[in-house]
Amino acid sequence: MTPDERPRYMISVAAELVGMHPQTLRIYENKGLIRPKRTNGGTRLYSDADIERLQLIQRLTNDLGLNLAGVEHVLRLQDELVRMGNRLDRMEREMRRAISEVHRQYRRDLVPYKPPTGLTRTWTSTS
Amino acid sequence: MTPDERPRYMISVAAELVGMHPQTLRIYENKGLIRPKRTNGGTRLYSDADIERLQLIQRLTNDLGLNLAGVEHVLRLQDELVRMGNRLDRMEREMRRAISEVHRQYRRDLVPYKPPTGLTRTWTSTS
DNA sequence: AGCACGTTCACGTGGCGTGAGGGTCC
DNA sequence: AGGACCCTCACGCCACGTGAACGTGC
Numbered sequence: 001m002t003p004d005e006r007p008r009y010m011i012s013v014a015a016e017l018v019g020m021h022p023q024t025l026r027i028y029e030n031k032g033l034i035r036p037k038r039t040n041g042g043t044r045l046y047s048d049a050d051i052e053r054l055q056l057i058q059r060l061t062n063d064l065g066l067n068l069a070g071v072e073h074v075l076r077l078q079d080e081l082v083r084m085g086n087r088l089d090r091m092e093r094e095m096r097r098a099i100s101e102v103h104r105q106y107r108r109d110l111v112p113y114k115p116p117t118g119l120t121r122t123w124t125s126t127s
Numbered sequence: 128m129t130p131d132e133r134p135r136y137m138i139s140v141a142a143e144l145v146g147m148h149p150q151t152l153r154i155y156e157n158k159g160l161i162r163p164k165r166t167n168g169g170t171r172l173y174s175d176a177d178i179e180r181l182q183l184i185q186r187l188t189n190d191l192g193l194n195l196a197g198v199e200h201v202l203r204l205q206d207e208l209v210r211m212g213n214r215l216d217r218m219e220r221e222m223r224r225a226i227s228e229v230h231r232q233y234r235r236d237l238v239p240y241k242p243p244t245g246l247t248r249t250w251t252s253t254s
Numbered sequence: 255a256g257c258a259c260g261t262t263c264a265c266g267t268g269g270c271g272t273g274a275g276g277g278t279c280c
Numbered sequence: 281a282g283g284a285c286c287c288t289c290a291c292g293c294c295a296c297g298t299g300a301a302c303g304t305g306c
Contacts, residue, residue: 006274021298033140041305077204088215095222098230106233148272168279170285194269
């Protein structure tokens with residue numbers, strides 16, 4: 001599900017994949033919007049993750065009309081939103097686990113129930 | 128804490144308060160970034176909440192260099208972030224309450240503890 | 255040698271702020 | 281009647297995309 005980050009495409013291929021001018025991709029790198037890997041010679045290599053990010057930038061600029069400063073800001077906010085959403089999910093799961101743990105704890109103290117044999121166990125401290 | 132929404136300032140005053148051109152405020156309204164009330168005659172009246180929003184827009188455009196499309200998007204994302212943060216807080220509180228409720232439930236079933244009188248109560252279903 | 259890469263500079267377009275002109279309300 | 285409001289139009293500036301020029305890597 002999480003996009004592949006292995007460097008793959010040189011700039012002309014990447015540009016064609018997303019339908020952009022190669023020079024535009026270089027501008028994006030200068031502005032810090034994207035960070036393709038480089039070969040030793042200095043040639044940029046774009047990963048699939050980079051391609052996805054480029055397509056997102058494309059939607060923001062072409063469809064929604066943001067400028068690059070806005071794109072930068074929005075990308076950061078969206079990252080924050082995603083992280084907060086994950087945190088919310090984790091918290092929900094953790095809390096459910098904690099609740100069932102409380103139940104489990106009480107039950108462990110109460111069972112197994114043994115039919116009375118003249119002695120009835122009612123409580124055991126676990127501290 | 129939450130800003131006052133009573134309509135107060137006509138456009139020239141509002142513009143001076145935030146250091147903007149009155150025409151700029153009209154443009155913002157056309158783009159849907161801000162919605163000042165109107166008098167019957169059609170004169171705009173800006174509230175303190177409007178002033179705060181204008182100052183936020185000012186930071187986004189002047190300091191960070193966003194265009195208006197970006198401002199619109201960012202304002203929406205920030206609203207979402209705030210709402211999600213509130214939801215996270217509420218969930219945390221609710222979950223803590225639920226856990227202590229579980230404890231309370233078990234304790235109610237177990238206490239008051241009566242010294243044995245020949246009959247020992249061990250469990251009561253609450254469903 | 256040739257092609258695609260690298261960088262830098264120049265041009266065109268469009269978004270946005272600012273101002274002027276003309277009408278209306280108080 | 282005057283001043284500040286309303287709206288629309290025009291100008292100027294700057295950001296951004298595109299392309300050219302020229303040098304370098306493969």
